[in-house]
Every structure is written in structure tokens, then in C-alpha cells.
Amino acid sequence: MNQAPLLTLLLFLPLVGAFLLLIIGKRERLSRIMALAIALVETVLACSAWFCQDAILPAAAPKGFFLFEDLPWIEALGIRYTLGMDGISLLLVILTALVTVVAMLASWRAIHERVSLHYLLLLAMESGIMGVFLSLDLFLFYLFWELMLIPMFFLIFIWGHGRNIYSAVKFFLFTLVGSLLMLLAIIGIYLIHGSQSGMYSFGLAGLLGTHFSLTTGLWLYAAFLLAFAVKFPIVPLHTWLPDAHTDAPTAGSVILAGLLLKTGAYGLIRFGYPLFPEAARAMTPLLLALSVTGIIYASWVAFAQKDMKRLVAYSSIGHMGFVALGIAAWTPVALSGAVLQMVNHGLTTTALFALVGMLDERAHTRQIEDFGGLWGKIPIFSAFFMLFAMASAGLPGLNNFVGEFLVLTGSFKTARLATVMAFVGIILPLVYTVRLVQEVIFQEERRSLPLSDLAIRELLLLTGLAFGDLYIGLHPAPLLEILKAPVALLTGGAP
């Protein structure tokens, strides 16, 4: 059943919360607690969507979606307020809600100035990202796609350190240039579809059947790909990411890595491939080549990093390379693997950024060479650090292994060479991760730093994420079950 507009609630609850924080204003403690409460309610709502999978839908709903809302919005232009949730969006929506909670907890102590503004922006961003994952109307999608940039820009710029202005502007401009060309492409599809069918609409379901000549399709797809590749980020469009991560506050990094990078991959899965199947197939070799280059290059560069946060940032680029590979292969197994890998990367990298943030909060440095011998000093922290580092390196039994394994298995049939090279790419993260763990956790203590072990809040946060990592690593079947129907629909098989 679909009586309560759950999707609208998911979309607007954080935004309403942001407005409430605006009213509360300067009362810091209250705004902290209220923001967290709203994020928790949002998480509950997101999880409750899991149990709506048998909902009976109006006939207008596209196949594979179990929650669907559709209202007229700007009728003069054929723009509708269309939201839909299938298995892929469900997982990402839950991830969004969780990561936002983590980001709030991670910045609980670190943010002293303009606290309520900080939480307001986090909530506004949550709304924007939810909108991206739920929109089924291209105009609506674009609206949220750009809307989520603004809070991120302010997060990096107001609470960042180092060259925060440079990084914030670089982030904004990189992503915006890609998006603006996508806007032209969206208008292009709208007009072509309108002239073919006489129905001017931005609805994804209607646009899917549009026929393009190969040249037009390639141009339009290229504009989409550019927008998504910047967010992904696919090498060579990745240069904004290490800078943004280096200078962002912990919450900013957590959301950037955990969520914003996923929007690019999601866009490609939801809009890029389905709208332009021919053009996408024609450009698959390019995407394969870039994703493999990304996997190897990012690991290579990560090895040379001295700043832990930068290292994790580069490892993100590598992990997202696997997602890109899985999407490029476009087989059911590889695509499920890619979506699962998005969730995995969201959990693991979020945890790693939170951990680095905790070290930074205590020691005011993130240089690898400053640490050493943490195992003896702060054992619980070190254990978690080990766990997530190993998960990130793809240790079997932990979540990333499952995702990478599925991607590689699924891609082998269609893209043999790329898969073989990506196999090499699986070894490289092991190298830099082992080095990181060895230098930071073990070894001799190199500088005496004021370190204390985890507080309850941090312990809760990390335990939750660790549970997620282990669960997906050991028993991914429920998630894969959810992904089965939408992935089969997307790749052209029967659900």
C-alpha cells in the first residue's frame, strides 16, 4: 500500500529540519540534538521503506519501482514531481540516512563555531541527495543535483582549513561545468522526444523509448557522462577530489566520499545507460579504459601520500573505479556488484574518514610520519582502524571483497582485458593499506601525541559501521535479492 507519501517525507523532512534550525538560531546544544534527532527519524523512515516492497502501485508506475509518487508541477513545460524507489534507490537512500547520522556524530565535538549553521547545511544536503536518488523526472533530478552542491560548498569553505577557499571553488566549478552541459542535453532530449511523440515531458519513463540518431545520441550521452564522471570521479576529472577532501572538515569529507560520489554512479545507472543504450555501448571502451586507469593510477598515487586523508581520498578514486567498471560491463552480476560496491565504499570510506578525523581532532595532525605505535596507546581505536583498512583493501569476509568480486566476475565475460587489469588493481590497495596500517598502528611511537581512546559516541558510530561491513561481507544475500529485480530490468532481462 502506498497511503503515506513516504518518499515526499524522506525528501522534505531534512529540509523542514533545516528551517527549524534556522529559527532556533544560536542555541548550539539544542540545534545539535535536534539535527541528530531529525537525522535519526529520517533513518527510521528510510529503513521502513524496506518493508514496503510489496506495495501495490497505481498502474502508471514504471516496472520495478515499489514506491511511486507522481504529481503535476510545472505543467506548461511538462515537468512533473515524480519520485520513485526501486531496490537500487532503496539501498542508497538508507546509506544516505546512515552516513548523515555518522557525519553529524563525527562533527559533534569538532565544530565549535556557527554550530547550527553547520547542522543546517548537513540537513539541507541530505535533502538534496535524497532528491537525486529518488527523482524520476529529469528536471527534478537536475534541480536536486545542483542543489546539493551549495551546502557542500559552504561546508568546505566555512569550516575547512588550509586552502579551503581554493578547494571549495574548485569543487563547485568542476561539478557545475559538467552539470551545465548536462542541462543542455536534458533540454535536448526533452525537445527531441517532444517532436517525436508530441508529448513534451521530462519524465524518465516516457523518455526511455526515444530514438536518437547515433551522432545526436553520442553528443547527448557525452554531456551526461561528463557530468557524472566529474562526480564519480573518473580519472582525469578527479583533481578536485583530493583537494576538497584535504581541506574539508570531517563531516564534509564523510558526506563527500560516502554520498556525493555515489550520485555520479547512480546517475549513470539510472539515466545515462537507459536513456542512450546505443551511445553508451559505443562509448563503453572509453569508460572501461578510464575506469581501469583510475583503479591503477589512484592506487599508485595513494601510495605516495603523506597525509592520511589524502590517501583515503585517492583510495576512494580507486574504489569508484571498480564501480565504473561494473557499470561499463553492464551485466546483471557486474551491475549488482557495482551498486553493492557503492554501498560498501560508502560504509568503509565513511568510517576511515571519521577515524582520520578523530586522530586529527586529538593530535591536530594527519601526517602518517607523525604517528606510530597506536596499537599500544589506543587499542580500541587501532582495532577499528585495522578492520576498516582491511575492509578497504578487500579482505575476504568483509564487504568490499563481495562488491569487487561480483564486479570482476560479472565483467570478465564482456570485458576480458579490462577485468584482468583490474585484478592487478586489486592488489595495489593492499600495498598502500598495509603500509598505512603498519606505519600508523604498529611501529615505534614517533612523536608523543595527546591521544585518548574512543569516547562512547565514537564507539557507537564505528560499531554501527563495522556491523554493516561485516554483515555485507558475510551475508550479502538480502541486499542482492533486493537488487535483483531492478538490475535485471536495467540490463534487459526479465525481472
Place this chain on the structure above:
Amino acid sequence: MTTTDLFIALPMLLLAVGALLILLIGAVTRDDRAGTTIGVGMTMGAALWLLQTPPATVAPTLGLSAAALPRLFGVFLSLLAAGTLCLSHGYNRERGISGEEYPATVLFATFGMLTLASATNLLTLFLGLEAMSFGFYILVAIDLKRATSGETGLKYLLPGALSAAFLAFGIALLYCVSGTLSIPETLQLTLAGRPDPVALAGWGCFLAGIAFKLSLAPAHLWTPDVYQGAPAPVTAFLSAGSKGAAVLLLLLLLAPATDAALLRIPLWGLAVISMIVGNLAALLQSRVRRLLAYSSIAQMGYVVIALISGRGGGYQAAAFYAIAYGVISLAAFGAIAVLERCGCGETLDDYRGAGFSHPFASGVLALAMFALAGIPPTAGFTGKFLIFTAALRSGEFSLAVIGILLAAISVYYYLRIVIALYMGRSSRIPVSTSHLLEYLVLTVASFIILLLGVWPTPLLSVLEQTFL
């Protein structure tokens, strides 16, 4: 004069009578409040009259009409004038600009705008435009205590006079060819079929004159100086009102034309040059107002894209963008007026930290910047979206791509203002008392900016009916 004539001319009469009344009252009291109150009352009255009355037929003896488009812009321009008067009240007191001539001149300029908006023949059009321009010649130089004021006035007056000459000569040439001043007939006789060389020269002169009013490159040189030197509320009114009226003028001329292909090439050139010059020059500015002046040059380039793509819904887009840009300008320069009233300087550095010491005005300014940059959900985004849709629909691919790439560049300088606002801890701007009227205007403007971004349907449907 018949009742219909009176019916159509009433808003203009209200404004003219209001202006005279304010001047008369000035002989009795030196208090500005009376003038402002009458001014706001009269502009609101004109707007209400236009909203409440049905469209009327043409008043032949006056050369005026009350069709849908003039009525829509009449309401918009009257409300802008009311907003400007509200903004000016506190600002002028702080700057020592006093006297009844200020509100009277604002009303007189608005009178010119409304006359222009309702014109059905070229002569009325020209008279309205000049009445408006005369108002602005006085307004930009009204701050007599400042040394730069006279310079600003002169810099506006000289090119303005030149542009008026071009316009008048253009109209004369068009009259030579067509033998009539009526707009629809002139269009029919000068644009359709094989163009007459004299008509071509006439349109060339006409466009040159309009390019000045819209500050399209290469006729843009006055813009930065005037934006810089005029009092902030006047700049708001100039940027929103006079440009809105100039866009309307082009709409009145182009929309009824069956075939405006003749003008495509010159307009194409003006659009591209304006976007390039405006956006690139704005990158180099260090003063906020000059930056916004160059940005306005670029923004008008986008409006011209819409005008070129008229057949694909571009006229609606141009009208929408003119209104959106007007509201955004009012918000931006209104916020600047508040900050300057509090003692803020001119450069980007002076704005540092204002976001935390003056959260409301800075918030409005930041919103206006995002709107100008075309970030959703603001009026600026909807406007750009409509413009690019119209351009692609009319097959102007290169124009759309050039426009959107330059829009991407423009985001950088809009961000510079936002960054300046929220950078640093404390600002050097002292906090001073707030004026209720300013807050009211800024709140309404911000609300409209967001409303047109989220729910543009009402305005779109009005525009749809207008350009049936």
C-alpha cells in the same frame, strides 16, 4: 478624451499626479516621509488598477493600449518603483539625500516606463523611453554632496543623449519607409519581404540606441561607472526597471513581427559579444558594484538569446527573465544598500565577514548571487532554463553552448562575492539600526526569487496567454 482613453491612461495619470503632488507638498514640509508615502501609495495604486481592470482596447488618440503584456510589465515596474522608494528611505537619510525631488523623479521615471509599456506607436514609445531616461539622468546624480556624483551623471547623460539621437533617427528612417508610426504596420512594411536599404538603416540605428539602454556590448561602457556612482537604490531601479523596460520595448517590437529574421544576425552578434565581454570583465573586478555591472551586461546577453529564439518560446523566456532579473537586481542592490548604509565600503574586501555581522542582508545578497549564477531553485535558474530551451528549440545550438559555457565561467565571480561575505571572523562593518521597510522589500524580493524557482506556473501561464 473618451472614457476608454481615461481608463487606459489612469495608471500613468496617477503617477504623474503623484509626482506633481509630491513637488507641491515639498513647498509645505521638508519631511521626506510625506513624499515617500505618496510615492508608494501612487505606485501601488497604479499596480492595483492594472491588476484589477480587464484588458482594454487601444486608445487611438493617445497611442496607448492596455493589452496583456503592457499590463503585466506595468504591474511589475510599478511595484519595482514602490520597492525602490521603500529602500531609499533609510539609505537617503544616511547619505543626506533629502528633498521632495527624489520621490517625484522616481515617480516620473516610472511614468515614462508605463507609457513605454503601453505604447502602440513609435512616437509614444520614444516619448516614454525618454521620459524614463530623463528621470534616471537626474536620479543617478542626485547625491550632490559626493564629488563623483556629477561625473556619474555626465557619464550617463552623454551616451544617453547619443542613444536617444540614434533612436529618433532610426524611427524617422522607419517612418520614411512605412509612412506610419503605428508599430504593427511599421513592422509589416519594414521587416517583411525584401528589406529596403533605408529600413535596414533605420533598424540599425534603432538597435544601436536600444543596445545602449540594455547596456549590450559594445555600447556598455557607461554601465560600470553609473552602477558604481549612483546611490544603491537608484542602481537597483536602473538595473531592474530601465532594463526591464528596454527588454519590453524589444518585445513590443519583435513579438508582433511575422518575420524578424532580418534582425537575427545583429542581435546574435550583440548577444555573443555582451556575454563574452560581461562575463570576462566581471572576473577581473574587485569592487562589488562594478562586478555586478559587468554581470548585468552578460545577463542582458542571455535575454537577447531569448529574443533571437522568439519562435521557440523565446519571447516568454525573455519576459520571464526580465522580470526575474529585475527582482534579483532589486534584492542584490537592496542588500548592498543596507550594507552600505551600515558603513560598508565598495570593494570585495570590505564585504568580508558581513555574512556573520549582517546575516539578513548578506543572506539576501548571497541568494541573489546564486540566482544570477543560475543555481536552482531560484528565479535565475528557471529563467536560464527557459532561455536555453527556447534557443535549442529554435535551432540556435552554437548560441546555447556558448551561453552555457560562459554561464559556467560566471559562477566563479558570483561565488567570489559569496565567499567575501562568509570569510573571516569579524567584519569591520558596524551594525546600525534596522529599517522595517528595507527588510520588508528584501523579504518579498527573496520570496519571489525562490517562488519563481519552485513554482513558476502562475507567471508562465500569464505569459503563455500574453504571447498566444
